[in-house]
Amino acid sequence: MKRDFKGAGRLSGLDFGVRAIAALALLATPSVSASAVAPADTAPTYSDTNLTPEQRAKDLVGRMTLEEKSLQLGHAAPAIPRLGVPQYNWWNEGLHGVARAGIATVYPQAIGMAASWNAPLMEQVGDAVSTEFRAKYLERVHPDGGAEFYRGLTVWSPNVNIFRDPRWGRGQETYGEDPYLTGRMGIAYIHGLQGHDAKYLKTIATSKHFAVHSGPESNRHREDVHPSAHDLEDTYLPAFRATVTEGGAQSVMCVYNAVYGVPGCASDLLLSRTLRRDWGFKGYVVSDCGAVANVYREDSLHYTKTAPEGVAASLKAGTDLICGDYRNNMTTEPENIVAAVRAGLMPEATVDQALERLFTARIRLGLFDPRGTVFPGITAQDYNTPDHRALSLQMAKDSMVLLKNHGDLLPLSTPPKTIAVIGPNADSYDVLVGNYYGRPTKPVTVLDGVRARFPASKVLFAEGSGLIGPAEEPVPDSALCADGDCATKGLKASYFSGPAFSGTEAVRVEPNARVSWSGEDKNASARWTGYLTAPETGEYRLRFASENGYRIWIDDQLIVDEWQVGDAPSIASGRVKLKAGQRYALRVDAVQRDATGDQRLVWSRPSANGDDAVAAARQADVVIFVGGLSARIEGEEMKVEADGFAGGDRTSLDLPAPQQKLLERIHATGKPVVLVLMNGSPLSVTWADKNVPAIVEAWYPGGEGGAAVAALLSGDFSPAGRLPITFHRSADDLPPFGDYAMTGRTYRYFKKPVLYPFGHGLSFTKFVYDAPTASSAAIKAGAAVQVSVRVANTGGRDGDEVVQLYVEKPGDKAAPTLAGFTRIHLTAGESRLVTFDLDARRLSQVDDHGVRKVVPGSYTVHLGGGQPGHAKTVKLGLSVTGEDILPH
The missing domain is CATH 3.90.182.10 (Toxin - Anthrax Protective Antigen;domain 1)
Structure with a gap:
């Protein structure tokens, strides 16, 4: 059962004398196969809706010339009028709502939605987002029935990479550092996006970036990652496996970087053996944009010497769709596909296989069927609806994490006479939407939310500082x-x-x-x-x-x-x-x-020194300092000229220096301060933890985010968000960013003290756990067991609780690991029995050879509102006999 890592060497160049520039001429000389033209007196088989999508796709592809096929393998696939094939652009972003297609409902950034620990709500969000994708498609459907850029139904989301290092700028796009939580949230979003219709997919979800990808951004086109067999199976693959085998994702995106010396989009290990053979994946693989060019580019991975070789290596390994990237002059390679086939680098059957997967997907979306028969209840106006905005507000509320509340400063149940709202994120649109976003019509900033929620209070505002410089x-x-x-x-x-x-x-x-x-x-x-x-x-x-x-x-x-x-x-x-x-x-x-x-x-201006913010604080009864980061200073391959930042990533976890200086000046006024953090990655607010009485983590909370923050501050709801990632005391506590070994990373392998642990979050009420029981105290390896615990709300108000289950396994290198969670609502005084099913996979661990198995011995199950060792939990013992080896 040991995973095979052989065959990871560099391909040798093939001297077939074909250059990309010469290959362009090949597109002008089509070669038509005997089956490429249907008889004029018969309806083509691919139009028969009684056949399976696979049968229809196979027939359609069989009618195309090689040149037509090559053009269909790029993300901007042109129409083929003679076959009635409409154009289709596969590139669509839907990380937390429809992105880049104008007005749309913007939900909290992915890391924020993960902080809700609310999988059912996540599926509702996915369903609403897929409705808006359908509406956007209908709003601007091409005359031939096709889809333009950002108007299609193939969604490049969710991002289920593990947020292994809090310095990664794109960690905001993920569901955090835990494979189990990431998998559950990813499955829920996929189910919402793809729907449950018996015939049609509502949209197609793409699980990305497969695999072993989490920064640094500056090196992502050249990185060659060599994870241990243990870390690959234990950390980097489980969420992908879950989204494919349980979530049913119909698309997977391969990575820019190489793994074990082979580019991810040309990796037989990842795409052929793991994804298709071991997991039974039947959908299509799309490259990250420009990743196939990375295979052969001299300034990138340069795995092959020529472009046709690189394209052939990618398609033969299992990549089906090549996304180009205008930003880096990385093309979609049609001329290289033709050249590769004609030079014998790959058979035309490899091209056909990829195309059959792609057209099967388009047919399953209903793009070749009468429009009125495919989700007829959705109209071109069904985006940014009141119901969807209300759902965004609910998810924003669920995502809020109360990190600290010394002296019960919160909630502000009695409206303060004067409130000072201060900080660079207080009235910022950018921090509502994060990255990969649509355009909310009426975005609610924190300043807007406070003014609306406290109408009787005098609200003063001063930015005081910019994110990384003076106020603007x-x-x-x-x-x-x-x-x-x-x-x-x-x-x-x-x-x-x-x-x-x-x-x-x-x-x-x-x-x-x-x-x-x-x-x-x-x-x-x-x-x-x-x-x-x-x-x-x-x-x-x-x-x-x-x-x-x-x-x-x-x-x-x-x-x-x-x-x-x-x-x-x-x-x-x-x-x-x-x-x-x-x-x-x-x-x-x-x-x-x-x-x-x-x-x-x-x-x-030169006089922008924060004095106005200090003056406002002195007049106030309470100060709400809204700071943190922005997707303009953390994100994907960006230029940021400030201490603590590099290429979109971070070199420090501290609050940026201008904000820290202003926060200390505000604190020195003696007024009570609530620090509201808006960011996509953890901040080491160690000074604030010691000196500021209340701290709220609000993430990038979406178009309604300011209203959610104000509702928390006022006590309209009791916060129940939980951290999906550890907040460390300092970046100095972390291993080197470029090291993909998991030793010393995430809550499972980090041994030092932390600022706020994974799973942490406070409430305005109190919950008590009691009477944990198991359906059996002893089981055989491979069997499942049911675990229950009674949870009571013993506080004075209604509230949600996130019930978390961790398993401590004999001989495991990891700390007790999350294996179950559910979010419940309890009224004051109410109690409920909460039950979890623990199967073999949740009880398993991975050995040094990458073998996942359930081992014999004594297990401890911890249940509570947080991570054992950091929160009060109850526990029970479980005895396992025998050993069970699980499939990859």
Whole structure:
């Protein structure tokens, strides 16, 4: 049963004399097979809805030329009019709602939804998101019935990578550090996305990124990871296995990096043996965008010498769909597919197999059937509905984690006379939506939420600090003019229909560099020119608060260049020294690729030192300090110029220095402070834990997030969110970020003291656990056992409790490991018997050879509202005889 890691060496180059540029010519000379054209007097078999999707797909693919097939293997698949095949763009993001398709309901970021520990609610969210995907498809369905970019039904989510290191910038996209919790939340989201219709898939969910992928971002296109056999089976694969074998995910995305020397998208071990043979996966594999190019690129993994070799290696290993990446000039490879087949690097049957999987998926989505027969109850208007926004609010409430509440400062049951809301995230849109997001129509910031929830209180607001620098504000119209003598106020605005100041140009004078891009403006650009007058002397920082790329010049000096960005720009600003009253030439360039929303020119003045925030705090009865991070400073391959950050990842877990300094100044006023953290990864708020009486973890809470925060502060509900990841005291306690060994990582293998443990979260009421029982005190290895515990709400108010079950296994290297959880609601004084089923997999452990098994000996089952050793739990013993080896 030992896992085979052989065959991981580099492929040798094949000298077949075909270069990619020459292969382009092949597309112009199609070779039509005998079956490629259907007889004119018969209906094609693939249109027969009485046949299985697999039969229909096989017939359809058999009618295509090799050149047509090659084009269908890219994410932007063109139409084939002669066969009635509509175009289809496979690229769609749905991490926590429909992303990048304009207005949509935005739910809390994935890490926040994981903090709810509420799998049934997670499935409801997935169902609502899939409804919105269907609506977005109908809203802009292509005339031929196909789907455009971000308007399809193939969803590249959930991300079930393990958040193994809290410094990873993309950890916000995951469900945390525990394989079991990740698997359960992933399964629930997949069930919601794909639905339970007997004939059609509502959407297709994609479990990603398979496998062993969790930073660093700066090296993801070159990383070669060699996990131990134990860590691969114990940590990196279980959530993927669960989403495939139990969740039924119909798509899996392979990774950028290599595993054991082989690129993930060309890995026979991962794709052929593990995914398809061991787990029985029948769906399709899509590459991460640009990952197939990584297979052969000299500046990347360079596993093969040529592009056709790389494409052949990927398709033969089990990759079916090649996503290109315009950001890195990584193409979708049609010419290389043709070249690979004609050079004998792979048989055409390999191409056919991939295409049959892809067209089976499109048929199962109903994209080849009469539209009125496929989910007819969903209309093009069924997105951003009141019901969906209410669901987003509920999930945001469920995700909130009360980390500390000294002296019962919370809830603020009696409205304070004056409330000071302070901090860079207090009135921030960015921190509501995280990354991979849609556009909420009425986003509720924390400031909005507090004002609405405490209407009788005087609410003061001062940002006081930026995330990683001084506080910013919009550049006022009064500081701008369109000509050197300021005879004309405003700026000259030039709008172009093309992305690089090309196409149709519209010119006019506007008050400022502001724009509200719509979904129709994709690939447009804008330029503002004029003059700026400084109101005071000193160093200014300017940026364009944008969803896409931008540049700013002062007196022909380029002070900030965020033009070539990934999914979104950072908050990079340009520093420049200006003199009061002096006029400077200004130029701002902006490009619109796929985002929507209001964008504007902002600056920080030399006098932005936080004094206004301290003054507001002194006037208040209570201070709500809203700080943390943003998806503009932690995320996917980004540029952040600040201490503690690198390439989208973090080098420090501390609260950024400008915020920490301001928080200490606010604390020194002597006023009670509630610290609200909004972030996608843990923060080492050790100073705050010692000095601030109440701390709330709010994550990136979605479009209704501010209302959820205010409801918690006021006590409208009792918080019950639990941490899905450990909050460490310092990054200094962690192993090197690039080391994928699990020793010293996550709650299961970390041995030092922590700030807040995995599973932690406080409540406004009290729960007591009693009378744990098991259906049998002794079982044979491989058998299941039922465990029950009575939970009582002994506090004075109603509330939710997350009941957690951990298993301590004989001889296991890991700490007691999560093996069950459920979220329940108990009214004050109510008690309930909670029962868990423990099967062999939940009782199993992994040995050094990667073999998963149940071993004989004495087990301890811990039950409580948190992790044993950190929370009060009850326990019972379980004896297991014999040994049972489980399949991979």
